[in-house]
Amino acid sequence: MPILQHFCETLYHSGFGTMLRESNNAFSVIESVHVLSITLLFGTIAILDLRMLGLVLRTISVSSMARNVLPLTWSGFAVSVMSGFLLFWAEAEKMYANPSFRAKLVLLTLAGINALVFHSTIYRRAHEWESQHVSPWRARITAIASLALWSGVIVAGRAIAYF
C-alpha cells in the first residue's frame, strides 16, 4: 500500500479522527472557521493583487499595501491550514482518492510557488516601482496568477464535498 494512503487511513481510524467525524458540532464549527479564514486570506491578497493591476487604491504604494495587508493574509493562511488539517484528519481516508482534494493541493502548491517567485524577484526591487499606479508587467502577471490560483483553491475546495 502506498505510504500516503497508509498515512491517510491511520489518521482516519485514529481516535481523534473518529471523534471529529462522528461529533455533531465539531466538524461544522471547524468548517465555518475554515471558510472565514479563507475569506481573510483570499479577500486581503485579492486587494493587493487588484492594487498591482491598478484597479483599486492606486494612490497607495504597493509596498505600503503589502506591509499592511500581508500580515492579515498570513493570519488567514495559518488558521485555514490548521482548520483544514483537522477537517482532513476527520475525512483522510476519503480525501486520499478525492480528485477535488488533489486538485486543491496542486493549486495551493502553485499559489505558494507564485508568491515565492513574486517575493524573490520583482518585489525585491519594489522601491523602483511601488508608487506607479499600474505595476510593471511581471508584477501584474503574478497578480493575475494569484487571483486565478486562489479562486481555483476555493472552487476545488467547495467541490470536495461533491465527490
Add this chain to the structure above:
Amino acid sequence: MSLHAWFMALAHSPLGRAMQNSRWGFAVVEMVHLLGLAVLGGSVLIVDLRLLGVILKGESAITISRELNRLLLGSLAIMVLSGIALLSEEAGKCYYSPAFRWKMVLLASAVIFYFTLHRQAILHARSGTPKFWPRIAAVVSLLLWLGVGVAGRAIGLL
C-alpha cells in the same frame, strides 16, 4: 401576496426548476457565492481595520473607503444574485429556517448601517475629532457582516 407565496413562486420559477434539476448547478452557484464572499470580506475588513487605526494609518480613510466601495458593492451584488439562485433551490426550507431569517435581518442591518452611520463615521475619521465613533462604527460593521456569514453557514446545518 404573502411572504410565503413569494418564496413558493421563486421555488417554482424557471430559475428554481433549473437549479433543482441540475446536477452541478447548486455547486457552481455556491462557488460563485463563496468567491463573492471572499472579496466582500476582504473589502469590509480593510475599510474597518483602517477605521480602527490598525492598518494603513498614514492613508486617508475616505480614499480607502471610496476606492473599495465599488469592490464592496460589486461583490455584494454577486452575492445577492447567486444567493437568490441558491434560495430558489430550497426556498420552502429556507422560509422556515431560523438561520436564514437571522441572516436576512443581519444582512439588511449591515447594508443599512453601511450606507448611513458607517458613512458618517468615515467622514468623521478625517477631521481631528476624537476617533471614538469611527472605532465603534468599525466594530459594529465587522460584527454585523460576521453575523451574516455565520448565520449563512448555519442555514445548511440547522
